[in-house]
Amino acid sequence: MSSTHVDLSKRHSETPCFSAEKLAEAQKLMSLYPEGKHKSALIRILHMAEEEFGGWLSIETMDYVAGIVNIEPIEVYEVASFYTMFNLDPVGNYVFEVCRTGPCMLVGSDNIISYIENKLDIKVGETTKDGMFTLKTAECLGACGYAPMLQCGKKYHEHLTNEKVDELIAAYRSGELPK
Amino acid sequence: MARKLLLEHDSVPGIETFEVYRKHGGYRSVEKALKKMSPQEVVEEVQKSGLRGRGGAGFPTGMKWSFLAKPEGVPRYLLCNADESEPGTFKDRYLMEKLPHLLIEGMIVSSYALGANLSYIYIRGEYMWILDILEKAIDEAYAKGFLGKNILGSGFDLDLRVAPGGGAYICGEETALIESLEGKRGNPRMKPPFPAVKGLWGCPTVVNNVETLMAVVPIINEGGDEYAKIGVGKSTGTKLISAGGNLARPGVYELEMGLSVEEFIYGDDWCRGIANGKKLKACVPGGSSVPILPAHLVTKTAAGEDRLMTYESLADGGFATGSMLGSGGFIVFDEDQCIVRNTWNFARFYAHESCGQCSPCREGTGWMEKVLNRLEHGQGNLRDIDLLEEINKKIEGNTICPLGDAAAWPVAAAIRHFREEFEWHVSHREESQTRNYGLLKESLVG
C-alpha cells in the first residue's frame, strides 16, 4: 500500500474563476456566519467549486477557494482531503457511487458493483474512456431500506437491479437525466 | 395500529410545504412555547417527558440541556445533528425529506428553551438534495414570521441555517461535527471541555439529533407527562426505527417503545418477516456499532423473556447476551448471510471512517480490517481470531472519541456469538469462498 500524491500533470489548464453570480453566492454563504467565522463556509464553497469546475478539485481550484475564503491553501488541502465527497482527481461526467456497506451488501450491492464494472468495462475507481462515467464505492449513504443503491450527483437511485442499472446508464448517456 | 407522534401526517400530500403543514396543526408548539411558557418551563417539560437522545447514545435530553453553561454576554448555540451515517440508519433522512417543517418547529422551540439566537442544522453532504428541501422550508418559515426577529411578537429572535458536511461518518460525533461546521477537518476534540461549556466557536453549545428535536414538538403540544405515558420505564415516547437487511418489508417505522421485537420483525403492520421466506440468522438492532445478536437472542432475552424495543430490553444481558437500541438502525440477516463477511465489511467501514488522530483507532481499525479480510478470503489462521479479540480490547475505551468502541464492539460480538463460523473459515478455506457456514449449520438458525 502506498499513498498517492498529487499528480502535477493533472491540472486545470486555466485558472478557475466563479461567475459573478457564483462569487456572490459564495460571499453570501460566508455572510451566514458571525463576523470572523466565515471560514465555516469552506466545505459548502468547496462543494460549489467542485460542481462548477468539472466535478473535482484541482490544486488551482483549491488555491482559488483559499483566496476567496482568505485562508492558506494548505488549510483547504487539509479539509478537501479529509472528506470523501471531494474528488482530488479528474472524474467523468457522471460519478456512480455505489454503497457497499453491510445493509446494502446483504441485499446484493457486491453484484451490482461487478455488474457495473462489466457493463462499463472499468474497475472501481476508474473512468470510462469516453469520459462519461466514473465508478466509485461509498460507505453507508443512508438508504439501507431501499438497497442496493447508488448516488449520482445529488440523486439517489435505489432498489437497484441489473435491469435498472441498464436503464440508468442509457438514460444518462442520452442526456435524459440531469447531471 | 400504534400511535404516531412524528409520522402522523407523513403521507399527506404537500406536507413539506408551510401551508399544508400548518393546516395539519404545525407550529402550534411554537405559539404555545413562545407565548405562554418561559424557556425554563420548556426545559422542564422536556425533562418530564423522559426523552432520550435519538442519535444513538440515549442520553436524557432534558439533562443535556440543563448542563448548558450560560455565561453573561456569550452567545449559545443549538446544533441539529443531521449527519446520519451509522450503517443501518436512514430515519432522519426520511423525517427531513417528508417533514422539514417539523424539524424547524422543534428547533425554534428548543432554541427558545436554550436561549440560542443562531442555530444550525449540520447535514451530511450526501444529503444535498435534502439540504435544498430544508432551505426552502426555512425560507417559508422566515416569510411567515416563524424565524427571524421578534418571532410572533414574543421578542425572541432566531436565525436558522443549514451547513453541509463533506462525507465523513465521524462528523456525527458532536465535537467532530462542531469542527466540521467551523470549516475544518472532522477531528473530534479532547473532552473536557464539553460542548455545553465550550462548543461552536468556543461558545456553549448543545448538539441534538433530528428525531430528538422533532420529538420536542409533541412534548410541548401535549405535555411532558403525556409523552412519558407512552413506552416502558425509562424508554418513553415513540422511536423511529430504520429497518433494513433481509426483511420482507424494510423501511422507516415509528413505534411506541415497548413493542416486542418478535412483533416488529414478523407483524403484518411492521416488517412482515424475513424476505423470501427465509429464516432469521442474526440481527444488529441499533446500527452497525452495536453488538450482533444470534437468532435465539433476538426475540427473547437469555432469561427467556420477550425482547422489547426499548433501551433496557435490547441491552438486557449486557454485552454477553444483549445489545443496544442505539440509533434504531435495525439490520436483519437471513440464514444465507456470512457473519465473517459482514464483520469484515463493518470493520472496513470503521477503518475507512477513522479520522486518524489517535493511535489506537488509526492503527487498530486498519489492523482489524486486514486480519478480517484475510479470514474472510480463506487466508486466516486460528490465532487470528484471538488476535482480533486482543486488538479490540486494546482499542476499546482508549480512544479520543467513541469511534474506537464502535469499531471494536461488532468484532467482539461477532466472535462471541459466531466463533465457530470464524473457525470454519480457517478450516475450510476453499469452501468458505463459495458457501456459507450458516447454510451448513441448521442449528444456528432459529
Add this chain to the structure above:
Amino acid sequence: MVKVTIDDIQIEVEDGTSILNAARLIGGEVVPPAMCYYSKLPGTGGKCRTCLVEVAAGSEKDPRPMPKLVASCSTPVQDGMIVKNKTSEKVHTNRGAVVEFLLINHPLDCPVCDQAGECHLQDLGFEHGSEGTRYEEERRTFDPIDIGNKIKLHMNRCILCYRCVHVANQLTDKRVHGVLNRGEHTEISTYIEAAVENDFSGNMIDVCPVGALTDKTFRFKSRVWFLKPMEASCECTKCSGKTVVWMFGNEIYRVTARKDKYGEVEDQDGKAGWICNECRFEKKDPAQWNIIGPRTINRHSVISQGKYSAARANSQKKIENE
C-alpha cells in the same frame, strides 16, 4: 490551589493544571510519557494515548473513579483527585498497546535513522514494548516528498503527533505543510511538494519525537552518541542564540535548541528557546560560537549515560540473581 495525589505522592498545584504537568512537578517515575503533548505548543496533546492514566478518585466532592483511562496531558486535576500511573496495571497494559499500535506500521529502520539514540519511540518501546510482532500484514508506506533542502521528511516514521503543524502555526508566518487524508492514510505533507522555508521552520526537527523530520545538514554524518553536546551561544538578531552544538573533535556536526528532560525546548530569557534556521543550519564553524561547556543529557535519551548505566545495572542485577 488544589491537592492531587499521583502514585501515592501528594502535591498542591494551581487550578487548571493538567494531571501530566502536576506529575512533572513531582518528577521522577510518576511522570507519564508523552509522545504528542508539548507544553510549549498550546493545542498539542490527547492524540497518541501514551500518557493515559487511571483516575481512582475524581475529586474530593465526587470521589468516584473515572470509568476509562484519561489523557493526563489534557485532563485538568480536581481537588482531591487520586491518580494512578506506574501503580496501575491498566495503565501499563495500555502503554504496551500504544507501543504495539505505533510500531505495526513503523519501518523499524533505527540502524539508519538519524534520530536513533534520542528517539522517544525507541525509549517508549524500550520501557513498554514487548518482543516480536504480531503484525503479519504489509506495512504502510508513503511516497517520499521533498520539503526543501534543510529538512528531511520521512513520513513512514511519523506517529502523527501534529507537533510540527503547531510549530508552523505558532512560530512561522505562513504554514505550508499540514495533515492530509484521514484514518491510516493520514499523512504530514505539503500536498504540492512545496519547500518548508521560514526562519523558524527548523524547530519542527526539535519537536519531532521520532525520525520523521530530521536535519538534512546532519544527515548520515554521525550517530548522535559519538558526538559531544556543548552549550553554546552567539549574537543573533532572530533568536536567543542559545543552543547546543554537537561536536566531534573540533568540528560542529549539528546545532539544536537546548532541550529539557522531557525533550522540550528550555526557556531562554523568560520565553521558549526556539532557535532560528540560521543558527541551526548555517553556523557550523566553531568560531561563530561562544562554546560554554558540556551539556547534560536528558533522562529520556538512550544516549544518556545515567539511563544507560541504570539499565545496565538492572540487567546486571538480574544476571546476578539468576
